[in-house]
Amino acid sequence: MRVAASLLLLASALCLPLGLTLPLLHLQKLYFFSDTPSLINVITGLWTQGSVVIAIAVALFSGIFPLAKLTLTFIAAVAPQAAIARSPLIATTGALAKWSMMDVLLVAIVIFAAKSSGFATAFAQPGLWFYGASALCGAVAAALLKRS
Numbered sequence: 001m002r003v004a005a006s007l008l009l010l011a012s013a014l015c016l017p018l019g020l021t022l023p024l025l026h027l028q029k030l031y032f033f034s035d036t037p038s039l040i041n042v043i044t045g046l047w048t049q050g051s052v053v054i055a056i057a058v059a060l061f062s063g064i065f066p067l068a069k070l071t072l073t074f075i076a077a078v079a080p081q082a083a084i085a086r087s088p089l090i091a092t093t094g095a096l097a098k099w100s101m102m103d104v105l106l107v108a109i110v111i112f113a114a115k116s117s118g119f120a121t122a123f124a125q126p127g128l129w130f131y132g133a134s135a136l137c138g139a140v141a142a143a144l145l146k147r148s
Helices: 002-021 039-048 052-078 081-086 089-097 102-117 126-147
Strands: 025-029 033-035 120-124
Touching: 002 039, 002 052, 002 126, 039 052, 052 126
Parallel strands: none
Antiparallel strands: 025 033, 025 120
């Protein structure tokens, strides 16, 4: 179980930066204008447009929480079993895991809203897939570590 969890953690660690920096979706408006923002672009765009609170919230839920969850899961993976049993790491990781897929859900809602409005078409891009893969691999790794 530890080997599988370690491989999943490695995959999650490789996918997270790609998910943050690659384009999340491709928006095409009125056949002339298109945009392919990444999560980093969204956060910086919100910040520069004055939506500081929203930028901080997106940065927390899309970058800081997944990174903290991944770090805590790595620590739990390399710690001795007796230390894990007495440590609140697994509980903290579980609490952070509840928020790790929030951005994937939000992007899916944006894609649905853009397609249903008729004003724009939206297509998922590799950043969304890497971000989702990172969250999924991290969650499965944490579950495997909790079982062992």
